Amino acid sequence: MQIRKAQASDGPAILEIILPVIREGATYSLDPNMSEVAALAYWMNAEKDTFVAAENDDIVGTYFIRPNQGGGGGHVCNCGYMTRASAAGRGVARKMCEHSLVHAASRGYRAMQFNLVVGTNERAIRLWQSMGFATVGRLPEAFKHREFGYVDALVMYRLLA
Amino acid sequence: MQIRKAQASDGPAILEIILPVIREGATYSLDPNMSEVAALAYWMNAEKDTFVAAENDDIVGTYFIRPNQGGGGGHVCNCGYMTRASAAGRGVARKMCEHSLVHAASRGYRAMQFNLVVGTNERAIRLWQSMGFATVGRLPEAFKHREFGYVDALVMYRLLA
Secondary structure, three states, rough: OOOEEEOOHHHHHHHHHHHHHHHOOOOOOOOOOOOOOHHHHHOOOHHHEEEEEOOOEEEEEEEEEEEEEOOHHHEEEEEEEEOHHHHOOOOOOOOOOOOEEEEEEHHHEEEEEEEEEEEEOOOHHHHHOOOOOOOEEEEEEEEEEEOOEEEEEEEEEOOOO | OEEEOOOHHHHHHHHHHHHHHHOOOOOEEEEEEEOOOOHHHOOOOOEEEEEEEEEOOOEEEEEEHHHHHHHHHHEEEEEEEEEOHHHHOOHHHHHHHHHHHHHHHHOOOOOEEEEEEEOHHHHHHHHHHHHOOOOEEEEEEEEEEEOOOOEEEEEEEOOOO
16 A cells, blocks of 8 residues: 555545545534535645545545644644545555644644544444553533434644654 | 624634734734734634634624534534734633524534644633533644643633533
C-alpha cells in the first residue's frame, strides 16, 4: 500500500469512499444529504492536505490533515480518515493514521486532535487508543446518530514528537 | 443594556472591540496579525448570528452564535463573546451569555460548547462555570500564548433546557 498526496483526478475514487460514510450519518458530523460537490469540497480544499492510500491502481482509503484552529492553536492538527468499505478490516485506517502522525510531525505540528469521535464508533476509539490517543473529553449527547439517537462524543488527543 | 442583532453599520464598533482582543493573542485561536477585513468577516458571516450589546448609543460588547458542527452535531452551538475593554468588569459578558443561552434554546439547540478556553483565562473560566458550564475536557498545551508559551486549553459544555 502506497500513501500519496491526492490529485484532482482522484476525486471520483475519493467520492466513492466518502459518500457512503457521509450518507450513513453514523461517524462524521456532516449533513448526510450533502451534495457530491459539497462532499468533495469538504474533503479536498485549500485548508487541507488530502492523501490517498493506493493498492496497485485501487484507492482503498483517504485522509485529510489541517490545522485544527488558527493563531495560537495552529500547532495542533486535525485529521479525518475514511476506508473503502470493501477494504475494511485490513489495517488501512491504521496505516493512514501512522502516515499522518509522521507527516504532522514533519510539518511542525506538536499535537493531533479529534474533535468529535462518536461514542458508538468503538472500532475507531480502540484504534486511536492503540495509537497513543487519550480521551481528553466527553461531550454529552453531542451527536445525533441516525440509528441510536443522541449519543456522547469523545475528544481524543495526543502530543507528537 | 440592550442586546440586539448586529447590523452591517455596527461593523466599525465591532472592530473596535474585537481587534484589540485578537491582536493580544491571549484568548482566541485567531491569527493576531489578521487584517481588519478578515477579523470582521470572521465575526460576522453567513454561518453565524452576530449580536451587539448597546448602552444608549455605545456598543459595549458583541457575540456570535453558530452550529459547532454539521449533520449529527448540528444541535450543539458554539459562541464567542468579546467586551469593549473600557466596559470590562460590569457584567457585559455574563449578560451576553445569558442572552445567548435563551436565544440558543429558542432556536432548538440542545447544548452549547466552547471548544478552546485558554487555561490562563481564569476570569472567563470562572464566569462560564458560574453559568452552568462544565469542563468536559482538557487539551494539553493546545494554545500558544504570546506571553506564557504553550498552555492547556479547556473544552466547556452545557446542555440547555
